[in-house]
Amino acid sequence: MDRKTDLRLWAVLFWLVVWQLAAMALRAAYPHGELLLASPVNVLLRLGQLAVTAAFWRTVAWSAIRIFGGFLLATVLAVVLAALAAWKQWLRGLMAPLVAAVKAVPVASFIILAQVWLNSRSLSLFISALMVFPPVYLNVLEGICRTDRRLLEMARVFRVPLGRRLRGIYLPQVMPYFRTAVSLGLGLCWKAGAAAEIIGLPAGSMGERLYTAKVYFQTADLFAWTVTIVAVSVAFERLFLALVDRLMGKAGL
């Protein structure tokens, strides 16, 4: 793990204490200070209340299925297109402006545009897919293009079939690129997917809960749902990367 970004318990505790003190100070200064900033203790209590209800888990599942579904769809499509683009120069040229446009256009613009085309229930799936596609496509393409040509020549001379070449040469080369892209993509898809839900307000989503909490000044709920989104995002990232690492280990990579 990068030592510069490594989370230290003492540092986390320090900022939690700062947060708690700030919330207490606001409550002491204003009668409705808790509406402006819920304390970490209250957020934790509220999260505990929510987590024992079936509705909470239904909401998490509703959003997770769509956002993670978008991630998976985009990942599969990006890997296939990157493999084809590495093989066919014209496809790489064709894809370049599209990928550059997706990277450059603000996600909010896509969300609003997608609202015209899609119903709100598919919005988060589409937006998360859109955010995941460029990093996975570009990283996998980069990995394939950096494959050692000398090893490919060796495989050609020895008439090594494609399946074995994929496993022996391409996969060890591409997997580190893929892993980095997936890690980046999982973080992006949850941020963009939640934003799409907040703007599109599909019924039963975490985004809708966040929006409702904001409208009714339920600040503890707002923080609790935010913590939930972060926790689910981190859990999915850890689980998916563990799965990728396990598959890499099994393949001897």
Added chain:
Amino acid sequence: MEVKNLCKAYGDLPVLENVSFTVGVGVTALWGPSGVGKTTLLRILLGLEKPDSGELMGTAVRWSAVFQEDRLLEGLDALGNLRFALGTDYEEAKAAAMLTALGLTWETGKPVGAWSGGMKRRLALARALLAPSEAIALDEPFTGLDDENRQRAIRAIRRVAETKPVLLVTHDRTELNLLRANIVNL
């Protein structure tokens, strides 16, 4: 195999000019100073490059090769490398005999990236000699080998060259004599 009037240039720089020779069973050595196009000629015969002109007859066969570089899968061990190149043609007894003949052991589980240069070279040679092929191209296969291992490699090459053509690039006359090679001057 026959090569007739072969020409190859990179841009304005001619590398091979009207090269002609024939190759039969046994060792044929491509001989000449550095930069004369020996490696380019091997690459053309292996189908990795196209000549500008000339004729190649009987060269479109199944080749195996030792390249100028070892070109091993550095993350795999010896078994992984041999299985990668040989696939279903891999036979453990034959492979073990070849490794022993070249003074190597399996070093099971140790990626070849951690092997010494001489060990890697011998494994690359073992791979070429074990692979199912009708002809073998060896581009400076003795690079980095000490005397003892050079002798081992020469004996292994001579044994294989009894049944198929072996094209060799080397800079050492002694090796050519020991291999009883036909010499093609470039």
